[in-house]
Amino acid sequence: MNIEQLEEIIRELTDGFDAENFIYDLLLAYELPKASITRLRKGTSNLGKGDCDLLWKNRVCYAHHDSADLHGLVDQLKSNSRVKSAKPRFVVVTDGETLLASDTKTDDSLETPLSDLAKHFDFFLPWAGMEKSQLRSESVADIRAAEKMGRLYDLILESNPPKTDTERHSLNIFLARLLFCFFAEDTRIFAEDQFTKAIDSHTAPDGSDLQQYLTRLFKVLAVEDRRDLPKYLADFPYVNGGLFCDEHPVPKFDVQSRKIILDCGSLNWRDINPDIFGSMIQAVVHSSERGNLGIHYTSVLNIMKVIEPLFLESLRAELDKAGSNRKKLESLLERLYRIRVFDPACGSGNFLIIAYKELSKLEIEIFQRIYGDQQSFQFESKIQLTQFYGIEIDGFAAETAKLSLWLAEHQMNLAFESVFGSARPTLPLHDGGHVAHENATRIDWEEVCPSDSENEVYILGNPPYLGGKSQSAEQKSDMDLVFENAKNCGQLDYIASWFMKAARYVSENANARSAFVTTSSICQGSQVPQLWPLVFRLGVQIHFAHKPFKWSNNAKGNAQITCSIIGLANQPDAVVIYDDHGKRNVRFINAYLAPGVDVIVAPTAKSLSALPTMITGNNPYDGKNLLLTSPERESLLAKHPEMEKWIRPTFGSSNFLSGIDRWCIWLEDEDVEAAMKIPEIAKRIDKTRQFRASGGEVARGLVSRSHQFRYTHTAKSNSIIVPAVSSEKREYIPIGFLDNRAIILHSAMAIYDPPPWVFGVVSSRLHVTWVRTVAGRLKTDLRYASALCYNTFPFPDLAESQKQEIESCVFGVIDSREEHPEKTLSDLYAPSKMPGSLREMHQRLDETVERCYRSKPFKDDDERIEVLLQRYSELIIRGSKADA
DNA sequence: AATCCGACAGTCC
DNA sequence: GGACTGTCGGATT
Numbered sequence: 001m002n003i004e005q006l007e008e009i010i011r012e013l014t015d016g017f018d019a020e021n022f023i024y025d026l027l028l029a030y031e032l033p034k035a036s037i038t039r040l041r042k043g044t045s046n047l048g049k050g051d052c053d054l055l056w057k058n059r060v061c062y063a064h065h066d067s068a069d070l071h072g073l074v075d076q077l078k079s080n081s082r083v084k085s086a087k088p089r090f091v092v093v094t095d096g097e098t099l100l101a102s103d104t105k106t107d108d109s110l111e112t113p114l115s116d117l118a119k120h121f122d123f124f125l126p127w128a129g130m131e132k133s134q135l136r137s138e139s140v141a142d143i144r145a146a147e148k149m150g151r152l153y154d155l156i157l158e159s160n161p162p163k164t165d166t167e168r169h170s171l172n173i174f175l176a177r178l179l180f181c182f183f184a185e186d187t188r189i190f191a192e193d194q195f196t197k198a199i200d201s202h203t204a205p206d207g208s209d210l211q212q213y214l215t216r217l218f219k220v221l222a223v224e225d226r227r228d229l230p231k232y233l234a235d236f237p238y239v240n241g242g243l244f245c246d247e248h249p250v251p252k253f254d255v256q257s258r259k260i261i262l263d264c265g266s267l268n269w270r271d272i273n274p275d276i277f278g279s280m281i282q283a284v285v286h287s288s289e290r291g292n293l294g295i296h297y298t299s300v301l302n303i304m305k306v307i308e309p310l311f312l313e314s315l316r317a318e319l320d321k322a323g324s325n326r327k328k329l330e331s332l333l334e335r336l337y338r339i340r341v342f343d344p345a346c347g348s349g350n351f352l353i354i355a356y357k358e359l360s361k362l363e364i365e366i367f368q369r370i371y372g373d374q375q376s377f378q379f380e381s382k383i384q385l386t387q388f389y390g391i392e393i394d395g396f397a398a399e400t401a402k403l404s405l406w407l408a409e410h411q412m413n414l415a416f417e418s419v420f421g422s423a424r425p426t427l428p429l430h431d432g433g434h435v436a437h438e439n440a441t442r443i444d445w446e447e448v449c450p451s452d453s454e455n456e457v458y459i460l461g462n463p464p465y466l467g468g469k470s471q472s473a474e475q476k477s478d479m480d481l482v483f484e485n486a487k488n489c490g491q492l493d494y495i496a497s498w499f500m501k502a503a504r505y506v507s508e509n510a511n512a513r514s515a516f517v518t519t520s521s522i523c524q525g526s527q528v529p530q531l532w533p534l535v536f537r538l539g540v541q542i543h544f545a546h547k548p549f550k551w552s553n554n555a556k557g558n559a560q561i562t563c564s565i566i567g568l569a570n571q572p573d574a575v576v577i578y579d580d581h582g583k584r585n586v587r588f589i590n591a592y593l594a595p596g597v598d599v600i601v602a603p604t605a606k607s608l609s610a611l612p613t614m615i616t617g618n619n620p621y622d623g624k625n626l627l628l629t630s631p632e633r634e635s636l637l638a639k640h641p642e643m644e645k646w647i648r649p650t651f652g653s654s655n656f657l658s659g660i661d662r663w664c665i666w667l668e669d670e671d672v673e674a675a676m677k678i679p680e681i682a683k684r685i686d687k688t689r690q691f692r693a694s695g696g697e698v699a700r701g702l703v704s705r706s707h708q709f710r711y712t713h714t715a716k717s718n719s720i721i722v723p724a725v726s727s728e729k730r731e732y733i734p735i736g737f738l739d740n741r742a743i744i745l746h747s748a749m750a751i752y753d754p755p756p757w758v759f760g761v762v763s764s765r766l767h768v769t770w771v772r773t774v775a776g777r778l779k780t781d782l783r784y785a786s787a788l789c790y791n792t793f794p795f796p797d798l799a800e801s802q803k804q805e806i807e808s809c810v811f812g813v814i815d816s817r818e819e820h821p822e823k824t825l826s827d828l829y830a831p832s833k834m835p836g837s838l839r840e841m842h843q844r845l846d847e848t849v850e851r852c853y854r855s856k857p858f859k860d861d862d863e864r865i866e867v868l869l870q871r872y873s874e875l876i877i878r879g880s881k882a883d884a
Numbered sequence: 885a886a887t888c889c890g891a892c893a894g895t896c897c
Numbered sequence: 898g899g900a901c902t903g904t905c906g907g908a909t910t
Contacts, residue, residue, distance in 0.1 A: 521890085747904060
């Protein structure tokens with residue numbers, strides 16, 4: 001949703017107020033579903049029935065009365081029983097002049113002349129799914145400004161397309177300078193509206209001389225000498241070198257682009273929040289990311305989750321200990337000035353800005369403790385932007401980061417002034433942050449942020465996540481460089497580069513520590529054995545970790561990802577695990593972000609415990625042409641009953657768990673000739689061929705046998721199916737037996753022709769506990785992989801009698817499931833719905849399986865995992881000895 | 885030859 | 898619109 005458009009639409013609605021349609025058009029403006037509104041307009045789904053003009057469940061209750069006591073009307077509607085049961089989010093009433101609205105969830109109310117409604121558009125944003133708590137007023141300002149800047153950027157690009165990197169760089173700098181001027185004239189760096197007014201009155205409306213004017217002005221801002229300048233330029237203060245020193249060409253303008261500059265100037269930049277504004281601007285400027293404004297910027301909450309454990313908690317602890325002891329406070333100040341904050345993927349600088357602000361707040365607190373409120377003293381912050389370092393691959397973001405740091409410095413100067421009555425002057429600008437426009441995976445970090453035994457270096461940030469298959473060729477070669485072509489690293493996420501480089505930096509500097517927000521997947525499943533042995537080999541430890549949490553920020557569409565935060569240190573003084581509920585001190589954090597045992601489980605091709613082979617199900621590679629739904633199968637069979645023998649029941653994870661029938665065309669080579677005579681089959685095979693021919697390398701290799709799946713594994717008598725992904729909420733992973741007609745798809749694992757007791761092993765609580773530790777995840781759900789979960793599972797050799805005991809329990813489980821033929825496995829294994837009898841049968845099975853390990857029952861899952869890891873380590877050692 | 889992954893993706897209410 | 902829960906192609910091993 002575009003906020004500017006929204007405002008515009010509402011303005012039109014109120015300017016030409018149309019009593020009949022007003023409320024419907026208002027709802028449409030918030031992008032509520034058109035079809036529903038059409039139905040409401042017709043009256044068919046309006047629940048109002050005379051009490052009000054419109055009543056829409058969960059959304060709105062609306063009434064229009066020309067001469068009504070609006071407050072009375074709202075109260076009356078709110079207490080009406082029909083309205084109550086419809087639970088409308090808003091009750092809206094108007095007399096055609098004034099509009100009164102009440103938010104039933106937050107109890108906020110809005111009373112405004114109808115003509116001013118557009119100004120209060122944010123009141124109804126919950127209709128569009130944006131809650132007020134998520135959308136603070138300053139972020140409305142941010143979004144509005146970002147959208148305007150995006151338009152300006154487009155226009156400038158159109159008439160000044162950059163041809164070279166130098167030109168692109170100049171354009172970035174120009175925009176950063178422009179932003180500075182907008183901000184400056186609203187926050188007392190310049191005189192009020194000085195910049196916009198100057199353009200308005202000193203340049204031609206057609207934009208023709210704006211380029212010349214800005215070129216001159218930017219030059220003037222960089223020189224101290226104000227003599228020999230016309231007054232309208234001399235009135236601007238000296239800003240300095242940093243931002244304005246080099247000469248960069250200013251783009252050409254026309255009527256439109258000049259007008260947008262003036263529009264931008266009229267926005268209220270005082271409310272802009274440099275923490276996130278930079279990210280929004282960046283998103284707007286990169287058209288590919290437009291529409292998901294700032295989807296990847298890190299929320300302040302998540303930034304705090306990084307910087308608090310990394311250094312803030314330690315600084316605060318030192319402050320507490322210092323109390324009012326002047327000496328200790330002064331030494332803490334010295335420590336503040338020795339801190340270096342380094343974000344090697346800084347984007348537009350969010351982390352650096354928040355870190356800067358937090359350190360400044362701490363400095364203010366210390367000053368207050370030392371000097372009280374002695375107004376006479378000249379307090380000046382001694383925290384320098386030069387303590388902040390960044391690397392950013394995108395040129396525009398790098399410029400925005402530098403600029404945002406200056407803006408943040410100015411904001412903190414104002415904060416200083418409001419506490420102490422004076423502060424260091426913002427102008428001329430001090431030296432800025434060290435933000436290198438470089439590829440962080442390539443450049444030596446010491447070159448950007450040199451370590452120094454005197455200083456404390458904190459490396460932090462939220463580097464980019466890109467799975468092994470989503471990386472570009474260049475990013476792949478970045479990875480090769482960082483990992484020095486180490487073996488079996490090809491599937492690592494791109495972010496692993498940052499961990500590797502941080503580990504190297506930290507391992508060489510006792511005073512350096514790092515912490516990144518990361519995709520959780522580097523601590524799960526197959527990436528663990530790829531990355532962490534290399535990190536731990538450097539002598540680095542995880543000194544704190546935040547357990548996986550769902551990514552969220554205030555952007556419209558949040559990224560679909562589960563994150564963790566991981567801190568690395570050389571010699572940690574404490575090791576702490578955080579989750580959403582709090583923190584706890586532990587002795588050691590392993591690569592799975594679990595406390596305790598230092599074990600990494602590597603995938604193996606064969607079961608370490610000699611369990612029968614489990615392999616991935618058959619991957620069809622058919623473009624959905626060899627697979628059939630039940631109706632498709634029935635209509636085929638109606639015409640060609642002889643096809644029955646070539647149609648097999650088919651199971652992936654999903655339809656196995658939810659009990660939906662699926663089918664596939666399954667032909668042996670010798671069947672092809674006969675089958676091709678049936679036009680429907682010939683058509684499907686041909687479509688499969690076309691699909692494969694236009695696919696990747698693997699697909700093209702399968703063109704010549706398009707009548708078959710990529711793999712054609714089947715059971716002689718029966719098989720066990722294990723879903724590849726299963727909800728983490730289930731106590732057990734639901735697995736099942738299938739007959740020899742069944743085809744298992746590659747969204748599930750298969751053991752063909754197994755002895756029945758294996759079902760008991762894989763179903764057992766002991767095994768699920770193992771899987772929860774070592775498996776990869778899809779969000780937080782378990783992802784079952786044979787090489788990681790099954791082949792690594794340590795299981796004792798069984799006597800025949802033990803196998804029989806387990807088998808009898810297995811049949812108990814099966815029988816108990818069959819007592820509920822109407823229920824799907826998904827129903828049966830939902831934790832809240834699991835039938836008591838089934839749970840009992842599983843418990844009996846668990847006890848039997850666990851007795852294979854030892855006679856004494858296990859106390860809890862912690863003990864189970866400890867014993868399993870212990871046995872795993874022994875198996876690995878025995879295995880490596882056997883190899884040698 | 886077989887795998888394990890996805891700044892995810894489809895479905896349901 | 899968000900709660901819920903697992904597809905499918907394929908570069909890598």
